[in-house]
Amino acid sequence: MSNIPTKPEILDWIEQNPTLTAKRDIAKAFGIKGAARIDLKRQLKELEAEGHLEKRKRSYQDPDRLPPVSVLVISHADKDGDLFAKPMEWQGEGWNPLFW
Numbered sequence: 626m627s628n629i630p631t632k633p634e635i636l637d638w639i640e641q642n643p644t645l646t647a648k649r650d651i652a653k654a655f656g657i658k659g660a661a662r663i664d665l666k667r668q669l670k671e672l673e674a675e676g677h678l679e680k681r682k683r684s685y686q687d688p689d690r691l692p693p694v695s696v697l698v699i700s701h702a703d704k705d706g707d708l709f710a711k712p713m714e715w716q717g718e719g720w721n722p723l724f725w
Contacts, residue, residue: 629664630655632672639678681714 630638638654639646645654648669652658657665672678697710 628655629657629661629668632668632677635668635672636677 634655635651638651642650642654645651648662648666651669652662652665655665669678673680695712695714697712699708699710702708
């Protein structure tokens with residue numbers, strides 16, 4: 626029987642492997658098989674409830690980080706032609722609607 630990783634180990638894995646964050650990928654990385662996957666699922670749900678993870682589609686990500694690919698809404702351009710935008714599906718840290 627495989628050992629279930631601790632919450633910090635799961636968070637470290639997700640931070641180091643941002644493209645392999647599906648439950649299946651996490652289970653494979655830690656060698657978790659069979660009924661032990663239920664315990665992994667419980668750990669992931671707890672991390673999500675505590676606000677450490679956010680489930681986006683079928684993968685888990687840090688709620689304060691932008692995904693590798695994101696749809697942006699362009700708000701305006703300045704006099705130099707620089708564009709200012711906000712991600713459509715992100716409310717993480719640093720987001721301030723007053724600047725929008």
